[in-house]
Amino acid sequence: MSTKGTSGISRRAAASSTTAALALLAPALLGGCAEAKPDLGRFYDQRIRWAACTGQDRPRNTEGDAAAGMQCAKLTVPVDYAEPAQGTIKIALARFHRQQNDKGSVVTNFGGPGASGVDSLPGFREHGSRLAPGYDLVSFDPRGVGRSSPLRCGDEAAEDRLERELVENAPAPGDAADDVAGAKEYAAACHRDNGPVIDHVGTLDTARDLDVLRQALGEQKLHYFGISYGTRLGATYAGRFPDRTGRMVLDAVDTLDLPAERDGRALARASQQALDAFAADCAARAGCALGTTADQVRGTIEAETDRLTAAPVRMPGGKDFTAPDLRNAIWAALLSRSFWPQLEQGLARLVRSGDPEILAGFNQGMDSVLEGGGTEALIAVNCQDDPVRPADPARVTAEERKRLTAEYPYFAPMVGGLAATCAGWPAGTGFIRGIDRPRGPEILAIGTRIDPATPYEWAEETARKLGATLVTYDSVGHGANGSPCVAKKITAFYASGTLPPEGTTCPADEPTG
Numbered sequence: 001m002s003t004k005g006t007s008g009i010s011r012r013a014a015a016s017s018t019t020a021a022l023a024l025l026a027p028a029l030l031g032g033c034a035e036a037k038p039d040l041g042r043f044y045d046q047r048i049r050w051a052a053c054t055g056q057d058r059p060r061n062t063e064g065d066a067a068a069g070m071q072c073a074k075l076t077v078p079v080d081y082a083e084p085a086q087g088t089i090k091i092a093l094a095r096f097h098r099q100q101n102d103k104g105s106v107v108t109n110f111g112g113p114g115a116s117g118v119d120s121l122p123g124f125r126e127h128g129s130r131l132a133p134g135y136d137l138v139s140f141d142p143r144g145v146g147r148s149s150p151l152r153c154g155d156e157a158a159e160d161r162l163e164r165e166l167v168e169n170a171p172a173p174g175d176a177a178d179d180v181a182g183a184k185e186y187a188a189a190c191h192r193d194n195g196p197v198i199d200h201v202g203t204l205d206t207a208r209d210l211d212v213l214r215q216a217l218g219e220q221k222l223h224y225f226g227i228s229y230g231t232r233l234g235a236t237y238a239g240r241f242p243d244r245t246g247r248m249v250l251d252a253v254d255t256l257d258l259p260a261e262r263d264g265r266a267l268a269r270a271s272q273q274a275l276d277a278f279a280a281d282c283a284a285r286a287g288c289a290l291g292t293t294a295d296q297v298r299g300t301i302e303a304e305t306d307r308l309t310a311a312p313v314r315m316p317g318g319k320d321f322t323a324p325d326l327r328n329a330i331w332a333a334l335l336s337r338s339f340w341p342q343l344e345q346g347l348a349r350l351v352r353s354g355d356p357e358i359l360a361g362f363n364q365g366m367d368s369v370l371e372g373g374g375t376e377a378l379i380a381v382n383c384q385d386d387p388v389r390p391a392d393p394a395r396v397t398a399e400e401r402k403r404l405t406a407e408y409p410y411f412a413p414m415v416g417g418l419a420a421t422c423a424g425w426p427a428g429t430g431f432i433r434g435i436d437r438p439r440g441p442e443i444l445a446i447g448t449r450i451d452p453a454t455p456y457e458w459a460e461e462t463a464r465k466l467g468a469t470l471v472t473y474d475s476v477g478h479g480a481n482g483s484p485c486v487a488k489k490i491t492a493f494y495a496s497g498t499l500p501p502e503g504t505t506c507p508a509d510e511p512t513g
Contacts, residue, residue, distance in 0.1 A: 039084050039085075040078070040081070040084055040212075043076060043077055043078065043084070043212050044212060044215045044216075046075070046076060046212075046216055047216060048073045048075065048093065048216050048217065049073055050071040050072070050073045050095065050097070051071060051072065051073065052070075052071060052072070053067065053070050053071065053072035053094065054072075056147065057072040057092065057094075057118070057147065058072075059094070059116075059118055059119045059120075059121065059122050060116075060119045060368075060371070061119060061368060062119070062122045062123070066122035066123060066125060067122040069096060069097075070094055070095070070096055070121065070122060070125075071094065071095050071096075071097060072092070072093065072094050072118070073093045073094075073095075074090040074091065074092060074093065075090065075091040075093055075140070075209070075212060075213055075216060076088050076089075076090055076091075077089060077091055077143070077208070077209045077212050079196050079197050079200050080196065080199075080200050081200075081205065081208050086196070087196060089143060089148065089149045089197060090147075090148065090149070091140055091141065091142075091143060091148045091209055091213070092118050092140060092141040092146060092147035092148050093118075093138065093139075093140045093213070094117065094118040094121050094138070094139050094140070095121075095136050095137060095138040095139070096121070096125050096129075096136065096137045097136050098129075098134065098135065098136055100134070101134065101135065101136055102134050103132070103133075103134035103135040103223075103494070104135060104136070104217070104219050104223060104246075105135055105136040105137075105138045105217050105219060105223065106128070106132045106135045106136070106137060106138065106223045106224065106225050106494065107138045107139070107140070107210065107213065107214075107217075107222060107223065107224050107225070108120075108121065108124065108128065108137060108138065108139045108224075108225045108226070108230070109139070109140075109142070109224075109225075109226045109227070109229070109230030109233050109234070110124070110139070110227050110228075110230060111227050111228035111229045111230050111252075112142070112145070112228075112229045112230075112369075112370070112374065112377065112378060112381070113142070113145075113203070113229045113377050113378050113381035113382060114145055114369075114370045114373070114374030114375060114376075114377040114378040114381070115145070115229075115369050115370065115374060116141045116145055116146035116147075116369075116371075116372060116374070117139030117140045117141055117142070118139060118140065118141050118146060118147060119146065120139065120369075121137065121139040124137070124139075125137065127481070127482070128225070130487065130491070131225070131249075131481060131487055131490045131491055131494065132223075132225070132490075132491070132494040133491070133494075133495070134495075135223065135494065138213075138217065140209075140213065141372075142201075142206045142209070142233075142377070142381075143197065143200070143201050143205060143206060143209060144197065144198075144201035144373055144376070144377040144380060144381070145372060145373050145374055145377045146372040146373065146374075147372070149197050150372050150373025150376075150377075151190065151193075151194050151197075151198065151201065151373040151376035151377050151380060152193045152194060152373065152376060153186055153189045153190035153193055153194070153376045153379075154186065154189035154190075154193065175398075176393075176394040176395070176397040176398035176401065176417075176420065177394040179394070179397055179417050179420040180393050180394045180397070180420045180423045183420050183421055183422070183423040183424055184423050184424030185424075186379070186424070187383075187422075187423070187424030187425050188424060190376060190379070190380060198380065201377060201380050201381055201384065202380075202381055202384030202385055202428060202429060203232055203233050203236045203381060203384070203385050203432060204236060204240065204384075204385075204429055204431055204432070206233055206236075206381075207233060207236040207237040207240050207241070208240075210222060210224075210233070210237050211237070211240075211241055211244060214244060219246070220244070220246075221244055221245060221246030222237065222241070222244055222245055222246055222248075223246040223247045223248070223494070224237065224245075224246070224247075224248045224249070225248075225249045225251075226248075226249070226250050226251070227251050227252050227479050227481070228251075228252045228254060228453060228454055228478065228479070229254055229381075230250075231250035231251065231252065231253045231254045231445070231454075231462070232254040232255075232256065232385070232432070234248050234250050234443075235250065235254075235256060235432070235435060235462060235465075235466055236431070236432055236435070238435075238438050238441040238443060238466060239431070239432070239434075239435035239438050239466075240431070242438035242439055242440040242441050243440050245438075245440065245441035245442075245443075246442075247442060247444075247493055247494055247497060248441060248442070248443045248444070249443075249444045249446070249481075249490050249493065249494070250443060250444070250445045250446065250462075250466075250468065251446040251479050251480055251481045251486075252446070252447070252448065252451060252453065252454045252459075252478050252479045252480070253445050253446070253447050253454060253458055253459035253462045253463065254454050254458060254462065255454075255458040255461065255462065256432050256433060256435060256461075256462050256465055257432070257433035257461075257465075259386075259388050259419075260386065260388075260418040260419045260421065260422070261390075261396055261400045261418060261419045263415075263418055264400060264404060264415035264416060264418045264419075265400075265403075265404065265407075265408075266455040266457060266458065267411070267414075267415045267452070267453075267455065268404050268407070268408035268411040268412060268414075268415050269407075269408060269455065270450060270451055270452050270453075270455035270456070271331055271334065271408070271410075271411040271414075271415075271452040272408045272410065272411055273450045273452075273476075274334040274450050274451075274452040274476050274477075275298070275301075275330065275334060275410065275411075276294065276298075277450060277476045278297075278333075278334060278340055278343065278476075279291075279294040279295075279297035279298050279301075280294040280297075281337075281340065282294075282297050282340070282344055283296065283297050288344065289344060289345075289347075289348035289351075290344060290347055290348065290351075300347065300351060301330065301347065301410075302410065304326065304347065304350055304351060305323050305326055305327065305410075306323075308321065308322055308323040308325075308326055309322075309323040313350075313354055313355075313356050315356065315357070315360065321356040321359070321360055324413065324414075325356070325359075325360065325363060326350075326356070326359060327410070327411065327413065327414055328362075328363050328366070328414070329343075329346070329356075329359040329360065329362040329363050330343065330347075330359075331411070331414065331452060332362040332363065332365070332366050333346075333362050334452050334476070334477075335452065335453060335477055335478040335479075336477045336478065336479075337475070337476055337477055339362070342358060343359075343362075345358055346358030346359040346361075346362075347359070379421065380425075382421075382422075383421070383422040383425040383428055384425075384428040384429065385428050385429065385432050386422060386427075386428045387427050387428050387429060387430040387433065388427070389422060389423075389427050390419055393419050393420050393422075393423045394420070396419040397416065397417055397418075397419045397420045400416055400418075400419055401416035401417075404416050435465050435466065436465060437465065437466065437467040438466070438467070441466070441467075442493075442497060442499065443463075443466050443467070443468035443469070444468065444469055444471065444489065444490065444493050444499060444500075445459060445462065445463040445466065445468040445469065445470045445471070446459070446470070446471045446472075446473060446480050446481070446486055446489075446490075447459025447460065447463075447470060447471075447472055447473070447480075448472075448473045448475055448476070448477055448478065448479070448480050449472060449473065449474050449475060449476070450475070450476040450477075451476075451477065451478050452478065453478040454478065456472075459472075469499045469500065469502055469504075470502070470503075471486060471489055471500055471504045471505070471506060472504070472505045472506070473485075473486055473505075473506050473508075474505055474506065474507055474508055475507075475508035475509075476508075480506070483506055483508075483509050484509055485506035485507065485509055486506050489504070489506070
């Protein structure tokens with residue numbers, strides 16, 4: 001998942017979901033690794049000690065025996081690669097080892113920023129083994145997340161208050177100023193509640209960790225699979241270490257250089273396209289509980305949103321289900337066509353009886369992905385990756401909200417505050433925006449035609465910047481590797497380095513898992 005701000009869309013975009021972005025000033029890069037060897041040798045010379053996952057190393061929320069046989073380990077890396085003597089942190093690793101491994105390892109990142117790779121790997125095991133037969137599957141908790149020095153930024157009440165401020169549809173300049181003030185308050189809490197690591201959790205730092213991991217795995221080149229935000233991480237690694245980049249697959253490709261306000265427009269547009277596709281799909285089926293035309297389905301959704309705006313529904317446990325909660329749930333369900341029947345059922349139950357339980361489940365699923373410092377890392381990483389700070393973020397936020405409300409009124413409240421989210425954070429690195437066709441890497445990029453989390457236009461522009469081969473999945477959703485057609489292209493690439501012809505399109509087909 002990719003997430004470009006602290007709006008509801010980004011807070012719950014774990015699938016790279018979407019989208020939204022934030023963090024801190026990146027440290028100066030060292031030169032090549034050969035020059036840095038005297039300082040970084042002890043990190044590059046370490047070997048991984050794999051063992052059965054026990055205690056807190058075990059993945060959360062894993063059903064059945066999905067994690068059986070998974071091994072865990074720790075990797076030691078410097079907090080600051082420019083000053084490696086100033087302290088270290090431990091990066092949590094996990095892998096599924098193949099006894100008949102003849103290919104090496106594929107390192108995975110499943111999105112965020114802020115998602116735990118250790119927790120996500122068991123669910124990817126079966127499908128990943130089909131995508132990359134003959135490889136070990138390896139993942140990790142990025143710095144600042146999960147078991148890798150998780151960030152903390154104030155208490156939960158402060159976090160919830162910031163979210164309410166940033167998702168409220170408030171185009172008036174005074175309200176935008178409140179958003180900026182809230183973002184600055186949150187930034188101050190992040191710097192107050194964390195040690196030096198808060199300044200070193202950006203994607204460039206994590207890319208450096210990936211290179212230490214590559215060496216510790218005994219690999220000359222890094223073979224990699226990234227989804228959503230994981231594509232930004234992969235692109236950054238390819239830009240920083242092009243001669244050490246092996247077979248790299250990037251699915252649901254993130255942007256490398258759009259300013260936050262343009263991100264908001266792209267996200268709102270793609271989200272509206274996905275909602276329109278859901279409405280048309282529902283209306284075309286006999287028995288759609290929400291309407292017989294796409295306009296009627298959208299009207300039902302808008303009416304329920306208005307009703308919740310006027311009177312939120314009290315849920316068991318005492319928490320209200322609000323209009324922003326409904327928008328977030330709908331957006332989360334649009335990430336996969338497989339969720340659409342459940343979305344229809346949840347909306348129908350809300351209409352009939354005022355029961356939001358099914359819809360609330362989408363939000364709970366998204367929130368669970370960002371447990372353990374994930375929300376904090378989402379903000380910190382995205383800000384550290386963004387070198388641009390508006391001179392007047394309140395004015396830009398107010399103007400963008402007005403524009404989005406006029407163009408994409410349903411999703412405008414979710415993305416209208418993106419320009420405010422990095423207020424209070426130092427300007428980040430310009431390295432990622434400067435990536436320009438690195439020589440050497442072979443990269444397979446995949447973009448879905450309508451993707452509410454990482455819009456298709458991002459896949460096009462990032463593929464150009466990387467010189468990657470782009471495959472288009474002609475469907476709706478976030479991530480295309482479950483498509484049999486797309487999966488076949490990925491497997492061929494990992495097996496022999498064979499890339500499909502430029503311009504290849506895969507039709508909308510049923511996912512394999």
